[in-house]
Amino acid sequence: MLNLDTVQDAAARLDGVAHRTPVITSHTLDEVCGARIFLKCENFQRIGAFKFRGAYNVISRLSPAELERGVVAWSSGNHAQAVSLAARMMGSTATIIMPSDAPEAKVAATRGYGADVQFYDRVADDREAMGAALAESRGLTVIPPYEHYGIMAGQGTAALELLQEVGELDELRVPIGGGGLMAGSATAATVLHPDIRMIGVEPAAGDDTKRSLEAGERVRIAVPDTIADGQGAETPGELTFGVNRRLVRAVDLVTDDQLLQAMAFAFDRLKIVLEPSGATGLASVMFGLRPEPAAMVGVILSGGNVGLQRFRELMARAGASFA
Secondary structure (H helix, E strand, O other), X not given: OOOHHHHHXXXXXXXXXXXXXXXXXXXXXXXXXXXXXXXXXXHHOHHHEOHHHHHHHHHOOOOHHHHHHOEEEEOOOHHHHHHHHHHHHOOOOEEEEEEOOOXXXXXXXXXXXXXXXXXXXXXXOOHHHHHHHHHHHHOOEEOOOOOOHHHHHHHHHHHHHHHHHHOOOOEEEEEOOOOHHHHHHHHHHHHHOOOOXXXXXXXXXXXXXXXXXXXXXXXXXXXXXXXXXXXXOOOOOHHHHHHHHHHOOEEEEEOHHHHHHHHHHHHHHHOOOOOOHHHHHHHHHHHOOOOOOOOEEEEEEOEOOOOHHHHHHHHHHHOOOXX
């Protein structure tokens, strides 16, 4: 079940465990956007992304027997790290299936939390089938990246905190990959503030949710070719789409070049580091769907997991002066 009560219950479970991440503002950004922008900085969350919220919410509820057997998950990096850390904190073990082209920094961090990492080919392999086979053979519990109401509830605590801090918003922009962060955020936000506009943001090359909402059913696209590796879903989750099709008002698309410019702005003017997927909401308010004049707009910056070398390469492409 996913409702405001389950999001609030997740918040209670995460209290004192997850970081209550800061909300920052910028007069310069407000001038660029013509609105009041409130940035929820999940790049400062444990493991560097919002994913810790959902992973801990689910893993901390497993039985002692399930924890003893261990968990398995698949992820390009942030969910991988979240599951690995949450499992370690609960005295369990994690096996993580990651794409062979996952960023090196995310692979190293996942292993650093004690996980057994196994690789797959994004194009040729079925990661979910690999995970199911491992779960069957080893008795592991699957911790999906978004297709679980407990995951969605945990992710929704980011929006809950934002609204508790800043009050009523006219709109909330949330990155969409598989849809778990949006589903949890929209569930909480639309109950607390029924008139809020929930706007999802996807990379232009990975517009599966936008197409699905327009079609009224889940649409599958080719593996997205985008720097936003955390938003590489080919189709929305079944459970997440069921929530988002009811609550999401619109989906904005941003290009890789716009993501690079948003990352550069975040570094130069806000003094924060974002990974490409973490910058989609910021790119949206800067370059995409324009907020209404003087609107109060929340943006979830979903993560900052990008290694130094990769960051330098991306900023060189953006034309940043320090690259």
